Amino acid sequence: MQNFVYQNTAKILFGRDQISSLSQEIALDKRVMIVYGGGSVKRNGVLKRVKDALQNTIVFEFGGVEANPHYETLMKAVDIVKQEKIDFLLAVGGGSVIDGTKFIAAAACYEGDAWDIVKSYGSVVQKALPIGCVLTLAATGSEMNNVSVVTKAATKDKLFFASPYIMPQFSILEPELTFTLPENQTANGVVDAFVHILEQYITYPVNAKVQDRLAEGLLNTLKEEGPKVLVSPEDYDARANIMWSATMALNGLLSTGTPADWATHLIGQEITGLYGLDHAQTLAIVMPAIWQYCRSEKAEKLAQYGSRVWDIPASDTETMAEQAIQATVKFFEEMGVKTHLSDYGLGEEIIPEIINKLEEHGHVALGEHSTITTEKVGEVLRLAL
């Protein structure tokens, strides 16, 4: 096991009817801005429940945060925050809304050009407004971590940043809020969380047994519960298990003392930034290709994963690794998330653009060994055609 430092201060309020606790979590004298997305929280009554719970608090609203939240949109919110002297941000939505809110929180307290926050990967952030979340989609884990991903629409740059100052103070997780999600969003969420786990698990063995088994436990849970909710979207326990798995997948515990890959995410981000594919779709395309490309380096963990998650019988490591990759592809496809570029009308022509963007963003040596150069990214993507 490698050395690590772990701390996660976020408070999680999980279960039925947690929104009513909002008034205890946000001080009465705060000026709160509720940040949300395309309006589904209006239609399904969540926004009303939130506002009812905060009826004695001064509340502003900022709607319209899009999937892969745009810097341009978020800067409008920053203006209002400054003008109205907002001092608490409440994200009501999924990962995009929470990520956007994190950016608003940091940008509202930053003196220079706010894009510096993203360009510096968060290192310039010295302060941020406090954040709370009401989660409506189980997927990104943003509700319990200090990472945010923001897209500059003008230049098609999708980039992450991280800072201890953007950790949510609290997050409310009501599994019932996910009952009414469109099927593709539910499926994307399961695949997203699944890949988050794999990025931290399918590397090379460091004998970190607790972390490996936590990863396997979360993967097994998503594997079992994911297909269930496609058939029975109102299965409370399945929704709850998926929601808690997605949060646990990216709250820092899995990466304690272990190497991490993240090549899939870094390449996937560029695909979304340039061509607008859903985040989970890019992950389902890139991860199997990365694994094929790095199969011998990852064989031992792939085989362990195959055995403990997909019940692949013991044989030679390479064979088990190959079977584990195939089982994963089959799972993504069964969840309705396609795994080839051609499924989305994309082909080899995207490779130079992806490589350009990766170079522009300084992502030129990816993977747990930093050996996937941009040239090799081309070979990886050819495996994903």
Add this chain to the structure above:
Amino acid sequence: MQNFVYQNTAKILFGRDQISSLSQEIALDKRVMIVYGGGSVKRNGVLKRVKDALQNTIVFEFGGVEANPHYETLMKAVDIVKQEKIDFLLAVGGGSVIDGTKFIAAAACYEGDAWDIVKSYGSVVQKALPIGCVLTLAATGSEMNNVSVVTKAATKDKLFFASPYIMPQFSILEPELTFTLPENQTANGVVDAFVHILEQYITYPVNAKVQDRLAEGLLNTLKEEGPKVLVSPEDYDARANIMWSATMALNGLLSTGTPADWATHLIGQEITGLYGLDHAQTLAIVMPAIWQYCRSEKAEKLAQYGSRVWDIPASDTETMAEQAIQATVKFFEEMGVKTHLSDYGLGEEIIPEIINKLEEHGHVALGEHSTITTEKVGEVLRLAL
């Protein structure tokens, strides 16, 4: 899954040579009291390393905290804390030293009779000094939770209390510090952590898949690594896996959304308080007896545990439950921790005294269903003779 609230703010610094970080974790202007136990930290050089790391800080020492820390001893530390205007407590030791330090932290800020803290189970605590820990024994999980157990030697009362104010700010976990532990302390630690997990896992099913699998992952790890370190005490990875398992066993994650038992601990506490057995010894005695007594209520989880931890083949639930109990007893015995009262020279004569103490402490309805009355405790203990 049941509703839950989870928050754990402790910062964990894990791995080799973490003590050198102490100067970054404790502000230079603090007046620090180092609290430790019987002196092994002097002999093995840990205390010197701690003091070297804090060479620019004003440091006091308080040694002599015993196993199952005595209220009487701790109150002497409280006097020094007040006299010397100590404003940071650094526990250097195992669970007893950390628990004792938590009590000192709360008592130093409490105006009334300090035993109220324990008698009220912590509810009177409104303030405590900040605490840091350097852990030297993997066992109790006290380094990452807000619970403390203290014993009043005069009246043989061993009681726990809990308060958000006694959560350690940080804990340093160096697996190498456990290399030189006496074998019985290593074994006790493994059994203690193992039982902490079981108290939160062997109840009734609530379909909390993440929590179940985390429990099983930790149990499997302790099952594999525990026997290893008895043979190879300097196996770093095994020590690291045990240490992280013991911390994760009682940091609140396992009990999110699930019922908990704790009857074994409450009965075990009285046995230690009255007869001085090691904490882990009492757990190894009482838990199998509780399970025998409540076997039908616990059968489903016992069978799941048997299958996933002890590879017990599928058969009827009652048989699998019985086999799981036997496997657990065998494991405790293999770790060198005996499982019957008679192994420690105790017999039926203790039952009335145990029942008296439980009634005195208000622990009259134990277990996840609160159905184990003190009368039934007698029947349980007869199964442990």
